[in-house]
Amino acid sequence: MDDDVILTAAPSPARRFLALGILGGLGALVLWMAAAAPDLSAGGRLVLGVLGLGALGMAGWLRAATRTRLVLTCEALSEEGGEILAPLAAISRSERGPFAAKPSAGFVLRLNRAVGPVAWRPGLWWRLGRRVGVGGVVAGAEARALSEAVAAAVAARGPTT
DSSP states (O other): OGGGEEEEEOBOHHHHHHHHHHHHHHHHHHHHHHHHOTTOOHHHHHHHHHHHHHHHHHHHHHHHHTTSOEEEESSEEEETTSOEEEEGGGEEEEEOSTTSOOOTTOEEEEESSOOSSOEEETTTEEEETTEEEEOSSBOHHHHHHHHHHHHHHHHHHOOOO
């Protein structure tokens, strides 16, 4: 159903590469410290090893999560694969000001009601209660256009009770 697609936003390759490089580099550095530090106790090596593997795991999770793009349709904001972030009927407003608790170069959607369980796609979006954050590795211009399109759709819908 590509007929009702209003706008799409894909992760920026440069931002994705930078995020993966930082997380992967952090994991490799911490693992190297765990292996190479001469005066580190066994417990310290274990803690650093777990932290390094955790950072590498997060890099893998980020890599998988940012392979998709976000799609705004007449019905909802969703992932390309079908995961619905928020139906348009549940969105009350879009916030992208400097003091909004939002992802990097992104925006936050305030919802009328919780629309699903807590969910997180590192670098792309998160959903927590009545808020959905979009951004991170999405280019700022695409995130701004998506935010404005959502705001226009909400304004066209009119107030909800």
